Amino acid sequence: MEGNKGNSELGKILVYGLLIMLAFAGYAKFGIPLVIPEAPPVEEKITGAMTKDQFVAMGDKIFHGKGTCTLCHSPVGGRAPVLDAVGPRSSERIKDPRYKGKAKTGEEYIRESMMEPSTYVVAGFGKPGTNDTVSPMPQINKGAIGLSDVEINAVISYLQKSGGVEVTVPLPTGAAPAAPAGGAEAAAAPKPATTAEEAFNKYGCVTCHVVPGIAEGGDMGPNLTKLAKEAGSRKPGMSGQAYIIESISTPNAYVVKGFEPDMMPSDFAEKITMSEMNLIVNALLGKK
Ligand code: HEC
Ligand code: HEC
Incomplete structure (x- = not known):
């Protein structure tokens, strides 16, 4: 093989x-x-009100697409922890004596992991030579990836759903949120x-x-x-x-x-x- x-x-x-x-x-x-x-591009739009399943599906798309998460979080390669069980694991992380962040819930832990990855570095995955104090993960709300708050919530809903825990993030309602227009475009098939x-x-x-x-x-x-x-x-x-x-x-x-x-x-x-x-x-x- x-x-x-x-x-x-x-x-x-x-x-x-x-x-x-x-x-x-x-x-x-x-x-x-x-x-x-x-394949011809398929456009994905954020359309104001969404059901939970639609929001989870949007998170799935971002996770496997513009979020670039699977470049590192994939079962092969061992670049980063596999996230299948991060839903249930997240509420345990915040009880870890090494945890120094501000999250009080699993949802908050996942959001913090995405926006401030170095707050808590999973043992063995820190940047070489930093003794697991600096994460190699980019801040996914900044720079090249630049996910909006709504997109981040969509990804959290996907991680919670696929980890078999309750989806706790707020669903987008009413008027379409202002920020993610570019995001929806970038989430389209390549x-x-x-x-x-x-x-x-x-x-x-x-x-x-x-x-x-x-x-x-x-x-x-x-x-x-x-x-x-x-x-x-x-x-x-x-x-x-x-x-x-x-x-x-x-x-x-x-x-x-x-x-x-x-x-x-x-x-x-x-x-x-x-x-x-x-x-x-x-x-x-x-x-x-
Ligand atoms: C998940 C992180 C990651 C992604 C995504 C990635 N690379 Fe890399 N790349 C690395 C690392 C780490 C090295 C250094 C280790 C090595 O040589 O394999 C490297 C090495 C390289 C090198 C050799 C650089 C040198 O100085 O000799 C090239 C060229 C390169 N990458 C191009 C690319 C291109 C083009 C893409 C996108 C198609 C890409 N990489 C995507 C992590 C990544
Ligand atoms: C360049 C590689 C890279 C990319 C891209 C990346 N991550 Fe990470 N991520 C890591 C590494 C390495 C860790 C483990 C170190 C740490 O705790 O920060 C990690 C940790 C995490 C954790 C904490 C896991 C745990 O078990 O506590 C979550 C949640 C997470 N990433 C979500 C994401 C999401 C969602 C995306 C895409 C929007 C993403 N990551 C993109 C490398 C990456």
């Missing part, structure tokens, strides 16, 4: 490499289709990005990296704005372009000094389209 996976990943690098070289060589002009077809900036946002690269052209980014992974200079010397005999493609397709093939393996998701090669990979690689190489 692992062996096959390795082979298919290597295959993907070769395919990407070849296609990118072809694109650079100008073969794209001869009509080789470089865009993998994707369509192929047409700029590097879009691609970095679409795949959540900015959740963990500062990237060229976007001011705010996370720091769970290395800052990528200087990579154009460094990529070519990371691995002897490997070009910067090939190194960057490999880093994105098979992150563990080379682990950057000061960082740990298994932190970057390893399934981007299955998701990123050819044209998007091209945009990302060019941007990281400092090309326009």
